Amino acid sequence: MKKALLIAAALAVPTSAAAAGKLEIFSWWAGDEGPALEALVKLYKQRYPSVAVDNATVSGGAGTNAKAVLKTRMLGGTPPDSFQAHAGQELIGTWVVANRMEDLSGLFRSEGWDKAFPKDLVRLISSKGGIWSVPVNVHRSNVMWYNPARLKSWGVTVPKTWPEFLSTCTKLKAKGVAAPLVVGENWTQQHLWESVAIGTLGAQNWENLWAGKLKFTDPRVVGAFTTFGKVMDCANKDASGLSWQQASDRIISGQSAFNIMGDWAAGYFTTTKKLAPNTGFGWAPSPGTTKTFVMLADSFGLPKGAKNRAEALNWLRVLGSKAGQDAFNPLKGSIAARTDSDLSKYNTYSRSAAADWKSNKIVGSLVHGAVAPESFMSAFGTVIDQFVASRNSAGAAAAAQQLAVRAGIGK
Amino acid sequence: MKGLSKDRLWSVAVLLPSVVLIAVFVYGFIARSVYVSLTDWGNDPAQALALDPVIRFIGLANYQDLFTGFLQGRFRQELVSTVFFTAFFILGCLGLGLGLALILDRNPRGEGLWRTIFLFPMSLSFIVTGTIWRWMLQPGGGVNQAPTLFGAPPSTFPWLSSTEAIWKFDWNRLPLLTASVVAAVLIVVAVRALRAGDRRRTLVAALCAALLLGWALLVAPNLKLLPAPELHGFNLALIGIIIAAVWQMSGYTMALYLAGLRGIPEELREAAKVDGAGDLGMYRHVIFPLLAPISLSAMIVLGHISLKIFDLVYAMSGPDNINTSVPALNMYLTSFRQNQFALGAAIGTILLILVAFVIVPYLASQFRGEEGHA
Numbered sequence: 001m002k003k004a005l006l007i008a009a010a011l012a013v014p015t016s017a018a019a020a021g022k023l024e025i026f027s028w029w030a031g032d033e034g035p036a037l038e039a040l041v042k043l044y045k046q047r048y049p050s051v052a053v054d055n056a057t058v059s060g061g062a063g064t065n066a067k068a069v070l071k072t073r074m075l076g077g078t079p080p081d082s083f084q085a086h087a088g089q090e091l092i093g094t095w096v097v098a099n100r101m102e103d104l105s106g107l108f109r110s111e112g113w114d115k116a117f118p119k120d121l122v123r124l125i126s127s128k129g130g131i132w133s134v135p136v137n138v139h140r141s142n143v144m145w146y147n148p149a150r151l152k153s154w155g156v157t158v159p160k161t162w163p164e165f166l167s168t169c170t171k172l173k174a175k176g177v178a179a180p181l182v183v184g185e186n187w188t189q190q191h192l193w194e195s196v197a198i199g200t201l202g203a204q205n206w207e208n209l210w211a212g213k214l215k216f217t218d219p220r221v222v223g224a225f226t227t228f229g230k231v232m233d234c235a236n237k238d239a240s241g242l243s244w245q246q247a248s249d250r251i252i253s254g255q256s257a258f259n260i261m262g263d264w265a266a267g268y269f270t271t272t273k274k275l276a277p278n279t280g281f282g283w284a285p286s287p288g289t290t291k292t293f294v295m296l297a298d299s300f301g302l303p304k305g306a307k308n309r310a311e312a313l314n315w316l317r318v319l320g321s322k323a324g325q326d327a328f329n330p331l332k333g334s335i336a337a338r339t340d341s342d343l344s345k346y347n348t349y350s351r352s353a354a355a356d357w358k359s360n361k362i363v364g365s366l367v368h369g370a371v372a373p374e375s376f377m378s379a380f381g382t383v384i385d386q387f388v389a390s391r392n393s394a395g396a397a398a399a400a401q402q403l404a405v406r407a408g409i410g411k
Numbered sequence: 412m413k414g415l416s417k418d419r420l421w422s423v424a425v426l427l428p429s430v431v432l433i434a435v436f437v438y439g440f441i442a443r444s445v446y447v448s449l450t451d452w453g454n455d456p457a458q459a460l461a462l463d464p465v466i467r468f469i470g471l472a473n474y475q476d477l478f479t480g481f482l483q484g485r486f487r488q489e490l491v492s493t494v495f496f497t498a499f500f501i502l503g504c505l506g507l508g509l510g511l512a513l514i515l516d517r518n519p520r521g522e523g524l525w526r527t528i529f530l531f532p533m534s535l536s537f538i539v540t541g542t543i544w545r546w547m548l549q550p551g552g553g554v555n556q557a558p559t560l561f562g563a564p565p566s567t568f569p570w571l572s573s574t575e576a577i578w579k580f581d582w583n584r585l586p587l588l589t590a591s592v593v594a595a596v597l598i599v600v601a602v603r604a605l606r607a608g609d610r611r612r613t614l615v616a617a618l619c620a621a622l623l624l625g626w627a628l629l630v631a632p633n634l635k636l637l638p639a640p641e642l643h644g645f646n647l648a649l650i651g652i653i654i655a656a657v658w659q660m661s662g663y664t665m666a667l668y669l670a671g672l673r674g675i676p677e678e679l680r681e682a683a684k685v686d687g688a689g690d691l692g693m694y695r696h697v698i699f700p701l702l703a704p705i706s707l708s709a710m711i712v713l714g715h716i717s718l719k720i721f722d723l724v725y726a727m728s729g730p731d732n733i734n735t736s737v738p739a740l741n742m743y744l745t746s747f748r749q750n751q752f753a754l755g756a757a758i759g760t761i762l763l764i765l766v767a768f769v770i771v772p773y774l775a776s777q778f779r780g781e782e783g784h785a
Contacts, residue, residue, distance in 0.1 A: 064730075064748070067748070068747050071460070071747065071750075074460065075460065093456055094456070094459075094460060094750065095460065097456055097457040098456075098457060098458075098459065098460040098461040098462075099461055099462065100460065100461075100462070185729060185731065185732070186729070186731035186732060186733075187731060237569065237572075237574075238550040238569050238572045239572060240571070240572040240574075240648075240728065240729075240732045240734070241549060241550045241569065241570075241571055241572035241728075242550075242572075373456055374748060374749060374750065375453075375456050375459075375749040375750055375751065378744060378748045378749045379482065379749060381731050382484075382485045382733055385485075385731075385732075385733040385734075386484060386485070386733065388574070389574050389734075395639070398481070399481060399482055402481060402482055403482065406454065406482075407456060408455070408456055408457065
């Protein structure tokens with residue numbers, strides 16, 4: 001017995017450094033977002049100095065590459081200790097339904113997070129009685145960007161509803177603006193569709209749509225497609241060749257009047273383009289969505305079978321803490337998911353977004369993974385593309401309904 | 412024990428590993444993919460990535476979905492795009508390659524340098540080619556700015572972002588169209604056989620043609636694959652991708668043709684000259700017929716590249732642009748983004764069959780040729 005213990009101790013010595021502290025974090029935060037992740041890791045190391053953090057970043061926009069690598073690792077039985085996923089159905093519809101994630105509701109209770117995070121948000125990241133991920137940041141998807149000086153010179157104001165937008169569009173076209181609205185590649189068009197749909201259906205119907213209570217074939221949703229078609233008539237014709245940054249450039253240059261994009265555009269305008277908020281660029285909720293905050297969030301979850309479960313739980317504790325969120329978000333250009341964050345650390349745009357985050361109705365974004373699983377979203381891109389080509393509202397709505405049934409939305 | 416000489420044993424021992432590896436990693440996996448394509452793996456998201464997924468055999472339902480399902484219009488457009496892409500890609504490469512080879516065959520000054528320049532694109536990967544050409548074909552730059560060099564206004568053609576399509580046809584008329592085309596080919600075969608005096612062949616071909624035509628005219632119009640008409644055609648956005656692909660691969664056909672031209676014995680040319688053939692006549696009656704086998708091998712190689720093409724399209728217009736999408740891209744997205752493994756496997760199987768259509772006749776003719784020589 002004694003001998004066995006000795007052997008065990010001897011074996012434990014060389015490995016203890018590794019076993020006592022190792023944590024692998026899997027994300028797609030590279031490049032611009034790297035420093036924000038670094039800040040979080042630094043904070044984690046302050047609290048748990050003995051842990052060696054392995055930052056397994058797979059770069060590539062919106063995580064397309066990372067998700068493929070993640071699938072290989074999960075199916076191969078070597079999940080990372082904690083991995084990044086868009087909060088909501090993208091995680092739930094892919095990994096939770098496959099029974100691959102651990103329920104974090106215990107952690108939420110013990111850390112008091114069910115009070116720190118808005119209720120609408122907690123509902124979006126829950127299903128089947130569990131809470132499945134810790135949101136680190138929040139971005140707003142329904143923002144309309146414009147150039148205040150140009151709007152003044154054209155003599156138009158920011159439209160508040162989609163019908164008003166369409167009449168503004170006619171006015172601008174008469175003044176020689178060929179494309180009053182600028183859109184880019186496929187996903188930015190889906191992004192626009194989402195804003196149009198929420199703006200015409202209203203937040204409650206949007207929620208009903210993803211709960212399966214409102215069908216896509218409902219006349220109201222078909223009407224949203226029709227409005228979307230009219231809005232696309234105001235847009236540029238070379239869309240699929242433009243990235244979202246190139247689309248934003250056209251707002252600055254005055255080639256187009258409006259762009260609907262998530263609030264990472266604020267970071268692009270201030271950091272890359274050196275423009276001052278409110279004078280160099282302006283923003284407003286997209287038409288029809290005043291008092292609605294369409295959100296998307298990056299979050300981390302805990303896969304079943306994680307090798308360093310205790311360290312991973314500590315990592316999640318850091319992510320959800322006030323200090324963690326305030327270290328990360330000012331650098332990332334997003335706002336904290338918690339409602340008690342220190343607003344003095346944030347820039348002008350973020351402060352206005354944080355104020356809305358506390359007071360507005362919160363709903364999830366489709367194109368950024370909050371309300372529908374990957375299988376729906378990826379195929380929905382094709383539906384939008386076909387709609388833009390054919391302008392067949394009823395057909396697009398029927399196709400979307402079939403997709404929804406296949407993806408199990410509302411089950 | 413004559414069959415088991417030492418040499419024999421050695422050869423078996425040396426070959427066995429590759430035979431086993433190919434059997435497992437090529438044919439085994441092909442069989443596995445085909446089997447997966449006949450199941451419902453991934454159609455239910457809850458089962459797609461589960462530890463122990465429940466997978467049911469559902470026969471050809473995935474294929475039926477791809478060709479007639481309401482949601483799979485993208486796949487059908489991609490099939491049509493592939494046909495157009497392949498045709499223009501092969502024609503472009505053969506034409507440009509032959510032209511370059513004919514010029515180089517006249518021994519211009521600095522031939523070696525030109526050869527290197529024309530062959531150079533082939534040394535790049537499609538990803539690099541795609542990135543370069545994406546820059547050149549940007550809406551506001553590159554090729555569209557070229558006219559300004561001569562003082563003309565910049566061109567405005569939306570190279571990769573066009574949503575226009577030409578030569579559209581209704582997918583519902585596909586049975587009619589294919590049957591008519593095959594019948595037309597059979598009629599040509601019948602006429603040829605008649606001229607050659609092969610009576611049996613004439614009869615068989617004519618009968619098949621008549622049957623097909625009858626089916627096409629009487630049955631096919633009533634056959635509705637889809638409830639509503641669905642138009643597919645040649646997307647203009649593909650032109651940019653075809654240009655890049657031709658730029659990349661025409662050096663290869665040039666090299667093939669140049670080798671072929673250099674392989675034509677001087678005596679043949681001299682004999683043709685003695686017989687009074689001019690330049691044009693020599694090319695038409697002597698050189699081009701001798702280059703025919705080279706055209707065939709080039710077509711096979713280019714054909715299977717174009718059917719499988721993925722990286723060039725991904726680099727040039729991204730994965731989400733349906734106007735330039737191809738089946739290989741769809742297979743990747745379906746399997747690895749939508750987690751619909753069975754549907755993805757079905758698309759992969761269709762691609763394999765398409766490539767087999769190109770490769771198998773070629774292999775067969777090769778084997779026959781070798782046996783003939785032996």
